[in-house]
Amino acid sequence: MKEEHTLTVYTENQVGLLNKIAIIFSRRKINLDSFNSSPSEIDNIYRFTIVINETATVVQNLVKQIEKIIDVLKVYNNTNDEIIWxxxxxxxxxxxxxxxxxxxxxxxxxxxxxxxxxxxxxxxxxxxxxxxxxxxxxxxxxxxxxxxxxxSSRIAIIKSSEGLHKKLVNMDLKNPAKDPVNNEFLNHKSKIFQM
The missing domain is CATH 3.30.70.1150 (ACT-like. Chain A, domain 2)
Structure with a gap:
């Protein structure tokens, strides 16, 4: 059953990123009900707030696809009762x-x-x-x-989330750059941003 979902996408500020995200929606013929881009609480990290009306399964697959983009740090998927907007x-x-x-x-x-x-x-x-x-x-x-x-487009804050800032601070405290891994960024991205 379709319902309204708000995706909060935290990204680095890179040219062409908006196009990469838009392609994911257009290939699946998913209409955006609302789209907003703004700076986040962290310098040089931006957040997109995207509202769509889809089934939970479709949205879960979208989140996985968006998180595969290298410049995307984290995607949160919330229904209206989980956000303040x-x-x-x-x-x-x-x-x-x-x-x-x-x-x-x-x-x-x-x-x-x-x-x-x-x-x-x-x-x-x-x-x-x-x-x-x-x-x-x-x-x-x-x-x-x-x-x-x-x-305007929707702006939203997740009720239960501590936000991305705390996760990034914890990542810095652990100093993951010293860990020997094959693909450092992707490895830390998957470990740090697990929900």
Whole structure:
């Protein structure tokens, strides 16, 4: 049975890496519902947050394929109950609708929207939340002449994870570079990042 999965992919910052990851999805004809790339808490380590709707078996195989890419350090696969996630949305509304209708102001307060820009012709608000919250505010503001709307990709933090930073610190403490192994990076990657 298909369900929503959020993949958190920690990588080194290398040219062409995004293309290598995208090929894995396109070959399997898997659509990305959301994709975000950002720096992580560790210098020169980036994280991709990818949302897909697939079966657990398909996602497990995807994770294995992505982790085979040399520049990928670790991939975490989580369902929605295992993460804390948010999105941000911007709404452009005619300023007259806000000034002339107290309902709009109450609605924006109810959803915790903040003013970003106020001009004579329009006002831009931002709100954070999950899909259903952002979409509900969108439907309500559409009644008052919504001019423009944009929503970001998902950002997520894993509830139970200590994150990648601690694992990298432990790897440095063990000083794995001194161990005689055939392929040092791949060997440490598989040993350190076992779940």
């Amino acid at each position: 948010q999105q941000i949305a911007l709404y452009k509304v005619p300023t007259t609708a806000i000034v002339e209708n107290a309902k709009v102001e109450r609605l924006l307060r109810e959803f915790g929207a903040n003013v970003v820009v106020i001009r004579n012709d329009y006002t831009v608000f931002e709100a954070t939340g999950q899909d259903h919250e952002i979409d509900k505010l969108l439907k309500e503001l559409d009644k008052y002449g919504l001019i423009e709307f944009v929503k």
